[in-house]
Amino acid sequence: MHRHGFLRNLHAVYQPRTYFEIGINDGRSLTLSRVPTVAVDPAFKVVKELRCDLHMVRETSDDFFAREKPLEHLGEAKVDLAFIDGMHLFEYVLRDFINTEKYADWSSVVVFDDQLPRNVDEAARNRHTGAWTGDVYKMIPVLQRYRPDLRLAVMDTRPTGVMVVLGLDPTNTVLADNYDEIMDTFLLKDPQQIPPEIVERSCAMTPEALLSAPFWSALVAARDAGDPSYGREQLLAGIDHDLADLSRPQLSDWLPDPAAGRDCEVDQSASVGEQRMVAAIRQKAAAKASGTQSQNGAGSTAQHAATATKQAGATRPSRRVSQRPNDLFGKVAKRAPFLRRLPGAPRLVKKLR
Structure with a gap:
């Protein structure tokens, strides 16, 4: 099954009430939405007919999330279904997930594209091939290692696989709190190291197996009815029961060899949004580690951004924004x-x- 075929079937099974997409490109995945939708891409070129209540934003996802109310178009509604297919570099996708989960609910579903590179060249951070996944496959071991509370299902879709994440928790800050540690461990120079389970796709299941799982009907019914007797714990139990006999990732112990060296390319340039997002992540992690609360409260957003950026500069090489x-x-x-x-x-x- 092709990834767009999987997404089409997922829309039908899950029946999302809102949709969010990072990485519009030509709009093929957007054509599947029939609900209020927000989509972000700094250089989209839509050539398909779109049939939904849509708000498209032409900027990077970091700049988008740096807005005061990035998903205002959805009103007070949470993001039901999100498709993350933006910049094919691990650090971008990690921040995209951290930020998307804040606007999600326990019943939300996030799909990551390009999780199963077919070779080392395709997974390179510096693109030199036609088909390119980049190193976003690292989301699989990172989520398993730092967020065992989530449920991951990797799909053997054409051409380069997708991953479905269920059981979200918008209050969880583990990834943000450990952002620098994750970068130091997983952000390495080319050639990238890929777990054999990913290249061989032994950690993936068939799309049909997930789409036909019984937990979907219970999830949709409880979500739409606002049933307080069915929530995140019941969903996780249902997923574990329904997917018990299917191939699932077991990569929480996998770590790349640090002898490859840290990739410094991430420090060459950055958007203002990226600088602020990284600075805010580090500031919150530092505050939590020290056991202190921020004294700024609900102060000036501009002042907070300036302070956060200045603090980030003390621990990270300066970047030229052009x-x-x-x-x-x-x-x-x-x-x-x-x-x-x-x-x-x-x-x-x-x-x-």
């Missing part, structure tokens, strides 16, 4: 060198300058 079009092309071309060989590319860069 708004110039030719710099943007250069950064994109560095990730995808084949763009430089496109007809007219040199002339375009010269004109932008």
Whole structure:
């Protein structure tokens, strides 16, 4: 089954009331939504007909979440279904999940794309192939290691697999509290190290097995009725029972070899949104570790952002943020060198300058 076929069936089985997507591209996955929807992508090029109450935002997900009310279009509703398919670098996807879960509920479902790279080249952080997953597959061992309270189901979909995450907890801050530790452990230089279970897909199940599981009907009924007798604990028990005999990831003990060296590319440049998100994560983790509460309360958002960014600068190399079009092309071309060989590319860069 192709990933879009799986998503189509998931919409039908789960019947989400709201939808959130990171990574619009040409809009193929957005065509499946029929409910209030928010979608984010800094460079989308929608060519498909869309039939939903839609709010599209042309910016990075970090900048989007740095807004005061990023999901205002959904009103007071939580995100029922989220599809994360943005920048194919592990640190971006991790932050996308941390931020998305804040706006979710126990009954919400998050789907990650590109979780099963087929080879080391496809999983490289520095893209040099046509098909590219990047190192986002690391979400599987990281979630199993730091969030055993979640339920993960990796799907053997074409071309590069997806992962479904269930049993969300918007109050959980473990990933944010351990953000720097996770980066130090998993953010390594190319070539990437991939667990054999991922390349061989032995940790994945067939999409049909998950879609036909009995827990979906109980989940949807309790969610829509607001049944207080059925909640997160009942859902987790139902998932464990229904998926007991199916292949599921067992990668909580897997760690990459640190001898490969830390990837410093993450420190070369960043959007303002990314700087603020990382600074806020570190500030909250530091406050929790010291057992103190923030004295700023509900103070000025601008002042809080400035203070957080200044604090982040003390522990992280400074980053140059560029708004110039030719710099943007250069950064994109560095990730995808084949763009430089496109007809007219040199002339375009010269004109932008």
